[in-house]
Amino acid sequence: MTDPHSRRHTQQAFDPDRRRLLFGATVLPLAAGAGLALAPRRASAALKTSARIVIAGSGLGGIATANRLSRELDGAKITIVDRKEMHNYQPGYTLVATGIWPVEKVVDRNADLHPSGIEWVREMVAEFDPDGNAVVTDSGRRIEYDFLVVATGLHLDYAQIEGMDVDAIGSNGLASVYPSHLAAQATWQAMDAFRAKGGEALMTLPATPLKCAGAPLKMTFMLVDRLREAGTRSASRVEFHSALGNVFSVERINQDVLERWEALDVPVTFNSKLVAIDIGARRASFTSPEGERTELGYDFIHVVPPMRAPDVVKNSPLPWQEGGFAAGGWLEVDKETLRHRRYPNVFGLGDINGTPRGKTAATVKKSAPIVTRNLVDVIAGKEPAERFDGYTSCPLLLREGSALLVEFDYEGRLTPSLPMIDPLQDSYFAWLMKYRLLKPAYIAVAKGRV
Numbered sequence: 001m002t003d004p005h006s007r008r009h010t011q012q013a014f015d016p017d018r019r020r021l022l023f024g025a026t027v028l029p030l031a032a033g034a035g036l037a038l039a040p041r042r043a044s045a046a047l048k049t050s051a052r053i054v055i056a057g058s059g060l061g062g063i064a065t066a067n068r069l070s071r072e073l074d075g076a077k078i079t080i081v082d083r084k085e086m087h088n089y090q091p092g093y094t095l096v097a098t099g100i101w102p103v104e105k106v107v108d109r110n111a112d113l114h115p116s117g118i119e120w121v122r123e124m125v126a127e128f129d130p131d132g133n134a135v136v137t138d139s140g141r142r143i144e145y146d147f148l149v150v151a152t153g154l155h156l157d158y159a160q161i162e163g164m165d166v167d168a169i170g171s172n173g174l175a176s177v178y179p180s181h182l183a184a185q186a187t188w189q190a191m192d193a194f195r196a197k198g199g200e201a202l203m204t205l206p207a208t209p210l211k212c213a214g215a216p217l218k219m220t221f222m223l224v225d226r227l228r229e230a231g232t233r234s235a236s237r238v239e240f241h242s243a244l245g246n247v248f249s250v251e252r253i254n255q256d257v258l259e260r261w262e263a264l265d266v267p268v269t270f271n272s273k274l275v276a277i278d279i280g281a282r283r284a285s286f287t288s289p290e291g292e293r294t295e296l297g298y299d300f301i302h303v304v305p306p307m308r309a310p311d312v313v314k315n316s317p318l319p320w321q322e323g324g325f326a327a328g329g330w331l332e333v334d335k336e337t338l339r340h341r342r343y344p345n346v347f348g349l350g351d352i353n354g355t356p357r358g359k360t361a362a363t364v365k366k367s368a369p370i371v372t373r374n375l376v377d378v379i380a381g382k383e384p385a386e387r388f389d390g391y392t393s394c395p396l397l398l399r400e401g402s403a404l405l406v407e408f409d410y411e412g413r414l415t416p417s418l419p420m421i422d423p424l425q426d427s428y429f430a431w432l433m434k435y436r437l438l439k440p441a442y443i444a445v446a447k448g449r450v
């Protein structure tokens with residue numbers, strides 16, 4: 001098996017360091033245009049308060065909010081609840097899973113990102129009691145608050161796929177980029193082994209809201225590129241099964257991707273939902289909305305799990321009670337202020353929110369300042385003044401050295417922030433942003449600097 005950290009093929013295809021010298025002077029101002037530059041600090045003085053604020057979740061959204069609040073408030077007691085010590089740069093998983101980055105690049109420590117002067121409770125929230133203004137941790141500790149920020153991320157519901165075993169990712173042609181940095185690394189092992197000979201590949205997409213809905217598409221484009229690079233594309237069939245009637249919710253991007261796949265000979269079966277897998281026998285079962293079942297053999301499969309709110313949120317009073325977000329247990333926030341619609345001292349941030357689209361780190365980048373300012377307004381006894389437009393962004397990898405920089409809002413309108421990058425045009429700049437600039441930008445978001 002090839003060393004998963006090897007970047008041999010990367011250097012064969014292009015030399016990013018050489019290109020950086022050529023393009024760096026151009027790209028950095030572009031990144032500033034994309035909102036990656038340092039934002040001006042708030043001019044006003046920190047608000048004096050003795051408010052108790054609990055932040056549930058220490059991922060990007062939770063930490064970014066903690067850093068911002070600790071600057072904007074003077075005297076508040078801020079408590080983060082989350083057992084996780086490791087911080088994973090999830091947007092880098094697709095780069096690890098396609099053999100471009102070593103896994104170490106997506107591993108950091110939460111302790112290095114938290115602000116000083118806050119309390120970090122290394123436990124999980126086991127119960128939300130918004131009527132009692134408290135959370136209860138899994139050790140039974142009750143923490144009362146005046147204000148709550150819910151930033152627990154989402155739950156990958158692999159259990160909905162009969163026979164699926166996350167621990168088996170990497171063997172028997174089983175791949176899935178989503179669950180962890182190690183799964184991303186193991187996914188590259190499976191892809192690397194598959195591309196040596198080629199064969200039948202099945203790529204999947206569930207019907208639920210997804211974090212980084214572009215990731216299943218990136219994995220497909222990159223698999224085709226890896227097969228082409230290995231000289232085994234003609235010995236392979238790559239087919240995509242979508243449980244929906246499309247492959248991406250923004251129509252112009254959907255059309256563009258489908259046209260590209262037609263040219264790359266990637267057939268798509270719509271309304272085809274992965275429901276079961278026999279990992280040892282390498283067979284997968286799909287159902288249609290009418291209940292018709294089809295079983296297919298494969299040499300390589302990329303499993304994308306259905307996604308929903310974690311049980312602790314889903315089984316609490318906090319989710320939507322009706323409408324499209326109720327079944328997944330997503331947090332009932334106003335999509336513009338990100339304030340809870342029934343509990344005015346609760347805000348939501350990141351993947352947990354029951355809002356249209358918007359489950360990306362880029363969404364957190366744009367919405368963490370809004371949640372912070374709105375919460376500070378509420379603490380000051382004012383109405384929240386800031387409004388979020390649903391900004392979502394995803395550099396869609398097309399092949400090594402090329403990507404689309406896809407940015408859109410709640411309405412699915414394309415909202416390009418870099419005038420010189422056409423969102424539908426293959427771009428080396430978009431690749432370079434993904435490859436080199438977005439990780440430092442992510443860390444700056446976590447530290448509340450952008």
Ligand SMILES: Cc1cc2nc3c(=O)[nH]c(=O)nc-3n(C[C@H](O)[C@H](O)[C@H](O)COP(=O)(O)OP(=O)(O)OC[C@H]3O[C@@H](n4cnc5c(N)ncnc54)[C@H](O)[C@@H]3O)c2cc1C
Pocket residue numbers: 056057058059060061062081082083084089090091092093094123124125126151152153154177178211212215310312349350351352359360361362363364393394395
């Ligand atoms: C494969 C992949 C590719 C991606 N690509 C991109 C990309 O290209 N661009 C982009 O912008 N975004 C991308 N993303 C999405 C991005 O990583 C997420 O949208 C972002 O991390 C969401 O931040 P969050 O704080 O909401 O959740 P997370 O960062 O997932 O953090 C949630 C935190 O909550 C904690 N938690 C959970 N339950 C509890 C509990 N009961 N009590 C306390 N804490 C709890 C968890 O331990 C975790 O630390 C990608 C994600 C993946 C998986």
